[in-house]
Amino acid sequence: MSEPSPVRAAVMGAGSWGTAFAKVLIDAGTPTVLWARRPELAERINRLGRNTDYLSEIELPSSLHVTADPGEALQEADFVFFALPSQQMRAHLELWTDKLPAEAMLISLMKGIETGTAMRMSEVMAELTGAGPSRIGAVSGPNLAHEIAGEQPAATVVACADEEACLRLQAVCANGYMRPYTNRDVIGCELGGAVKNIIAILVGMAEGMGFGDNTRASIITRGLVETTRLGVALGADATTFSGLAGLGDLIATCASPQSRNRTFGEQLGRGHKPQDVLGDLGQVVEGVATSSAVMELAGRVGVDMPIAEHVVQAVSGEMEPAEVLRSLMSRRRKSEQPTG
Amino acid sequence: MSEPSPVRAAVMGAGSWGTAFAKVLIDAGTPTVLWARRPELAERINRLGRNTDYLSEIELPSSLHVTADPGEALQEADFVFFALPSQQMRAHLELWTDKLPAEAMLISLMKGIETGTAMRMSEVMAELTGAGPSRIGAVSGPNLAHEIAGEQPAATVVACADEEACLRLQAVCANGYMRPYTNRDVIGCELGGAVKNIIAILVGMAEGMGFGDNTRASIITRGLVETTRLGVALGADATTFSGLAGLGDLIATCASPQSRNRTFGEQLGRGHKPQDVLGDLGQVVEGVATSSAVMELAGRVGVDMPIAEHVVQAVSGEMEPAEVLRSLMSRRRKSEQPTG
Numbered sequence: 238m239s240e241p242s243p244v245r246a247a248v249m250g251a252g253s254w255g256t257a258f259a260k261v262l263i264d265a266g267t268p269t270v271l272w273a274r275r276p277e278l279a280e281r282i283n284r285l286g287r288n289t290d291y292l293s294e295i296e297l298p299s300s301l302h303v304t305a306d307p308g309e310a311l312q313e314a315d316f317v318f319f320a321l322p323s324q325q326m327r328a329h330l331e332l333w334t335d336k337l338p339a340e341a342m343l344i345s346l347m348k349g350i351e352t353g354t355a356m357r358m359s360e361v362m363a364e365l366t367g368a369g370p371s372r373i374g375a376v377s378g379p380n381l382a383h384e385i386a387g388e389q390p391a392a393t394v395v396a397c398a399d400e401e402a403c404l405r406l407q408a409v410c411a412n413g414y415m416r417p418y419t420n421r422d423v424i425g426c427e428l429g430g431a432v433k434n435i436i437a438i439l440v441g442m443a444e445g446m447g448f449g450d451n452t453r454a455s456i457i458t459r460g461l462v463e464t465t466r467l468g469v470a471l472g473a474d475a476t477t478f479s480g481l482a483g484l485g486d487l488i489a490t491c492a493s494p495q496s497r498n499r500t501f502g503e504q505l506g507r508g509h510k511p512q513d514v515l516g517d518l519g520q521v522v523e524g525v526a527t528s529s530a531v532m533e534l535a536g537r538v539g540v541d542m543p544i545a546e547h548v549v550q551a552v553s554g555e556m557e558p559a560e561v562l563r564s565l566m567s568r569r570r571k572s573e574q575p576t577g
Numbered sequence: 578m579s580e581p582s583p584v585r586a587a588v589m590g591a592g593s594w595g596t597a598f599a600k601v602l603i604d605a606g607t608p609t610v611l612w613a614r615r616p617e618l619a620e621r622i623n624r625l626g627r628n629t630d631y632l633s634e635i636e637l638p639s640s641l642h643v644t645a646d647p648g649e650a651l652q653e654a655d656f657v658f659f660a661l662p663s664q665q666m667r668a669h670l671e672l673w674t675d676k677l678p679a680e681a682m683l684i685s686l687m688k689g690i691e692t693g694t695a696m697r698m699s700e701v702m703a704e705l706t707g708a709g710p711s712r713i714g715a716v717s718g719p720n721l722a723h724e725i726a727g728e729q730p731a732a733t734v735v736a737c738a739d740e741e742a743c744l745r746l747q748a749v750c751a752n753g754y755m756r757p758y759t760n761r762d763v764i765g766c767e768l769g770g771a772v773k774n775i776i777a778i779l780v781g782m783a784e785g786m787g788f789g790d791n792t793r794a795s796i797i798t799r800g801l802v803e804t805t806r807l808g809v810a811l812g813a814d815a816t817t818f819s820g821l822a823g824l825g826d827l828i829a830t831c832a833s834p835q836s837r838n839r840t841f842g843e844q845l846g847r848g849h850k851p852q853d854v855l856g857d858l859g860q861v862v863e864g865v866a867t868s869s870a871v872m873e874l875a876g877r878v879g880v881d882m883p884i885a886e887h888v889v890q891a892v893s894g895e896m897e898p899a900e901v902l903r904s905l906m907s908r909r910r911k912s913e914q915p916t917g
Contacts (some may be wrong), residue, residue, distance in 0.1 A: 273829075290607075295910050314753055326787055355730065377789070378795075379791045379794030379795055379798065380791060381789070381790055382790050384788075384789045384790065384792070385681075385791065387789075389788050389789055389791055390788065390791075390792050390795070390902060390906045391791035391792060391795055392795040392799065394913060414906075415907075416906055418911055418912060418913040419911075419912040419913065420912065420913040428613070432727055446779055447894070448724075448729050449721065449724045449729055449830075450719070450829045450833045451719045451720060451721050451730075451731035451829050452724070452729055452731060452831045453828070453829070453832065454719030454821075454824075454825045454826070454828040454829035454832070455730070455731055455732040455756075455821065455825060457824070457825070457828055458719065458732070458819075458820060458821050458824050458825035459732065459821075460826070461819065461824065462820065464818070465819070476763065476913070478819070478911070479798075479801065479802065479805070479818070479819050479824075480793065480798060480802065480913045481690075481794075481798050481913065484797070484798050484801065484819075484824060485794045485795060485797070485798035486794070487796040488790075488828060489790045489791050489793070489794035492790045492793065492794070492832065493790045514638055533604065541897045542887070559675045562730060566730045566753075566754075566756055571758055571759075572756040572758060572759045572760065573734060573759065573760040573816070573817070573820045573821065
């Protein structure tokens with residue numbers, strides 16, 4: 238008998254997280270192809286063994302092959318991971334549906350909600366491909382790309398509604414520095430990742446105004462409470478938000494100078510105008526578009542989300558950062574357990 | 578009719594948190610006396626309007642009176658707050674029981690478990706004074722003393738099993754920068770505060786070894802999961818641990834260079850011996866004594882606490898920091914929802 242051929246993975250998107258995750262897969266023994274949008278970036282990574290645009294300090298595994306041809310990347314893939322800006326997912330996936338192997342599992346590495354539709358990335362994937370729940374997954378957790386690429390020990394969540402598929406997904410990405418925990422709650426994992434970018438903006442604002450660790454901890458905690466409230470109303474499991482894809486990711490993002498969302502907020506807190514900061518950053522700030530999509534979701538299910546709401550107002554320039562903090566602090570005195 | 582006389586508070590212990598909390602009370606309009614163990618410190622604070630030993634940069638309210646006489650401090654107090662090293666609480670309180678006003682509410686500001694008995698501070702207070710649940714409370718949350726004293730916006734939890742008493746407690750400490758949330762779960766609030774010091778030691782160790790934000794976030798998240806598991810087994814409400822006294826306090830402590838527990842762990846991570854570091858710090862590291870008390874509690878209710886257990890081994894010198902991290906990372910692959 239011949240050995241079964243190993244499962245293969247494709248990672249679609251060669252930003253810092255897509256690149257780092259391709260390394261995670263290879264280090265877990267999974268042959269992986271990385272798709273880059275720009276042919277010149279694909280060629281350069283292949284030639285230098287480094288992603289000079291996003292992770293220049295990291296030597297990538299020699300077996301990593303990068304291509305700008307989506308057909309080549311997707312061919313024979315058993316697991317297809319998507320790492321694109323959330324608002325561009327639909328447009329890309331529409332071009333790729335006929336190239337996806339019929340049985341491939343589709344996994345989002347993204348952290349955003351589509352504006353207009355207020356759909357999670359897994360919903361976009363399911364709608365465009367017709368894949369059922371056992372073929373749809375998400376990976377989310379406290380995973381700053383530079384640290385993972387540096388092989389620092391980290392944990393993450395691999396989510397799929399189907400337990401068997403979830404275990405297979407766990408197996409393709411577990412290695413000596415990446416410890417994946419399974420979770421069947423895809424909704425919770427995706428919402429945790431999306432809403433944390435909004436909370437990170439407010440944390441950044443508070444820091445830009447000179448506030449310290451208590452204020453940050455209070456914002457994170459109350460932010461997670463409202464995220465959980467939204468998630469439960471949308472069918473997620475409350476415990477997911479206390480886990481790696483909720484709390485874990487939120488803490489890592491809010492602590493990191495690498496987070497674009499936190500950095501964006503910090504600039505607002507220092508008195509810069511939102512549109513100027515976005516122009517200067519020149520990169521996608523997921524939390525900006527996602528904040529209005531999240532308020533749309535919250536409105537549909539009637540959930541109160543004071544932090545997200547205040548961030549929307551700060552981002553739109555309707556409210557000054559100092560006023561945002563004052564307004565949040567001066568709300569009516571409350572119990573931690575509203576029903577208690 | 579004459580106006581009702583205002584409620585009065587005493588804060589027993591003039592370390593950084595006791596002093597900052599006395600300021601919180603006065604800024605909330607509550608006349609407050611602060612007790613300091615050393616007469617020379619009491620005299621100096623009264624004379625200079627500053628606690629030169631612990632909060633030298635902060636100008637204290639002029640109406641704050643400091644005394645080294647416990648009888649003077651406790652006289653006519655309606656609310657007595659305790660801010661002592663946890664392992665010294667019993668010895669002090671034994672001397673004070675006959676001076677406590679019969680109806681006074683007794684509130685712990687402390688974050689530790691008594692070694693030997695494995696009792697929470699509220700249990701020590703109840704045992705020694707015979708006070709019932711409606712007279713016993715705790716305040717806990719993301720409250721770094723220096724930031725609170727600097728009037729940075731923060732939230733906290735005021736806990737008491739009796740709702741009316743809890744609302745009164747909320748009223749005496751709510752002010753423009755301190756936002757207290759009520760919670761009836763005293764057990765959860767106390768355990769959250771105690772176990773976070775243990776987790777902070779491990780976070781410090783990982784930082785001392787050069788690991789970054791992902792590792793920290795993973796330890797915090799998994800640490801909170803095991804804290805919640807212990808709490809629920811001991812009768813606490815799981816949601817308390819997702820709140821300010823659980824998560825909030827944990828994040829603030831683990832982020833802060835002011836935390837002695839985190840600093841202690843950091844020195845271990847850099848290769849220093851536990852006993853040498855404790856000698857150099859010359860201050861109480863609550864998490865050291867509390868870690869063995871917590872393992873005692875966990876053993877009683879049969880709860881698995883890998884992080885606390887590893888910290889006990891690191892603190893006792895039985896296991897090297899690098900081995901602690903390796904051992905925690907290489908545990909069997911798991912689900913986030915063990916019952917899922």
